[in-house]
Amino acid sequence: MTIVPPAVAQSRTALPLAARATGPYIYDDDGNDYLDGSSGVLNVNIGHSHPAVLRAVEQQLGQLTFVHRSQFRNQQALDLTSRLLSIVPGAAAVEYTNSGSEANECALRLAFAYQHRRGAARRTVILSEQPSYHGMTAAALSITGSPGKRDPSVEPLLGPRAERVLVRPKPGRRRATHEEWATALLAAGPSKVAAVVVEPLGGASSGASPIDAETMQWLRRETRNHGIVLIADEVMSGFGRTGKWWACDHSNIAPDILTSGKGLTGGYTSLAVTVVAESIATAIGEPLGPIALGHTMSANPLACAAANAVLDVLEGEELLGNAATAGRHLADALTTLCDRFPGLVSDQSGIGLMRALHIDPGRPADTNKRILAAARANGLVLCAAGIDGTTQSVLVAPPLNSTPDVIDDLAARLGRTLTAIAESPA
Ligand SMILES: Cc1ncc(COP(=O)(O)O)c(C=O)c1O
Incomplete structure (x- = not known):
């Protein structure tokens, strides 16, 4: 009991x-x-x-609910992948997980794999922000700037190898400026930084507070100049919530890796995505799967059918x-x-x-x-x-x-x- x-x-x-x-x-x-x-x-x-999602899910339930991606392709996942590639600027590959936390976990693994493949394995610093929320799995939590989420008991699980630097805005401000990012980047040493992770529009931690477009564009420019992977966490802000597909679109930038979940299936099933730019995917080489975070249910036909139906509704209506x-x-x-x-x-x-x-x-x-x-x-x-x-x-x-x-x-x-x-x- x-x-x-x-x-x-x-x-x-x-x-x-x-x-x-x-x-x-x-x-x-x-x-x-x-x-x-x-x-x-x-x-x-x-x-x-x-009704459109209920119909699609019901039909998929009667047709095909599960095949593992190592054993079969499935049409729903293929369709969803090509739709995602068409709405994420510069995207070349999509990895599927079941939650936003896992999508960020996957993004970090791919960023580290990218650095490793191009001979920059010494890059082990990840810059993120406080306040921020990136999820509850170990790596995602380790870069989350929300002290209340980090119970001391789980600290040993958050991994000692990578160094996390939390960039903090001045008191009274909810988001860091590009000057604050620049100070943190310089202090860490740009050649040691593997990835910068940001919520373009902050959610559970900063309360719908956007990074200003100038800072977002500065981050895009500087990460590219220094060989750092820019990861945009759009788990909450993605799939049209802001009036455009992505919050990044409001700053006219394309990240190297974009993560999303939540609105992808509208709450009808579990599914999240890590969408990877051409440069990263090519450097890692196919397949990304063994490095990315694959789970039993990743990209299952039922979840993908729900996502396709939700995208139909977003577009059709x-x-x-x-x-x-x-x-x-x-x-x-x-x-x-x-x-x-x-x-x-x-x-x-x-x-x-x-x-x-x-x-x-x-x-x-x-x-x-x-x-x-x-x-x-x-x-x-x-x-x-x-x-x-x-x-x-x-x-x-x-x-x-x-x-x-x-x-x-x-x-x-x-x-x-x-x-x-x-x-x-x-
Ligand atoms: C920005 C952001 N990243 C990651 C996550 C984690 O997503 P999930 O709860 O699906 O693991 C959330 C959840 O609220 C989020 O808002």
Whole structure:
């Protein structure tokens, strides 16, 4: 028998029991509705129970659910690969995993393999940022700039061989500038650096805070000049969430390796991708498979069928355009809420439909968690972001097919939530 500590048991039973979901709404077993204001954890990008995906998955279930990639090719994976190669600038190869963490783990392995193959095995430094979130597997966690995610007990598993340097913005800023990156790069020694990993639009750690385009372009230029692999982590920001396929597109740069997941399957199945530029793939040589991170279920036909159906919906319903339009509507609504609740929410940020409300730094460090609980009581699902009291925020990111009515409903529920927090003592 498993003994569940009372605190854990209480927090689990405090959550509603989800019964069904359709479009942007989830219903619990008592029939209460919740507007999915964060698209799950920014993955349910086309809403719940989309008929086109249900049809595609059902058909694939009856036709072919699994073959291993070492034994057969499958048409769904082949189709998905060619679609990904056409939407990621400069891409030449795709590796499949089951989660965003694994996609980043795979990207780091490929970056190190690339350096090794070209005789630069001495490059063992990885630069990333704090705040950042790159996942829970060992290498991905080791470059994550979010101290709360690193329990001391797992430190020995994070590997002593590669050196990680966390580039930190000045207090009061959420993202590092190119001057701060330049200082870190110089201190590490550019010829020792294997890879730079960035979230072009920060998610769970910095709350929909973009790197400015100038810094992103500086990173692209300098990494290329110094033979460093630039990895863009678009696990959260990819697949149209920002109104373009990739957050990198807003800075007009193409990374050497792009990772993504979440919106790829819209939450219908598990699948993530590591998309590799020609120069890296060629230097490593085919096949990448033995170096990349392959799992039993990687690129299985069912998951790929769901991803192909989600891409059909994104393209057929022109949801990148809608993400941009609805994103402006949402940004206006969030700005209005900042004006209505000064001293509680200080500003809003984001691109397209990946946005966040930032908590006033004068507020207690758990204010974003209190907002989440109050939102739930007001029929709204949100995600918390931030790594400490000064970076705390709530992510507001409804599905990309949200209509103006849905955005208005979200703003109304959020308004009631903030009223409840403003009126109750901390
Ligand atoms: C930017 C980023 N990278 C990596 C991950 C890890 O993805 P997963 O939870 O699918 O392992 C996440 C998850 O939130 C993320 O936001």
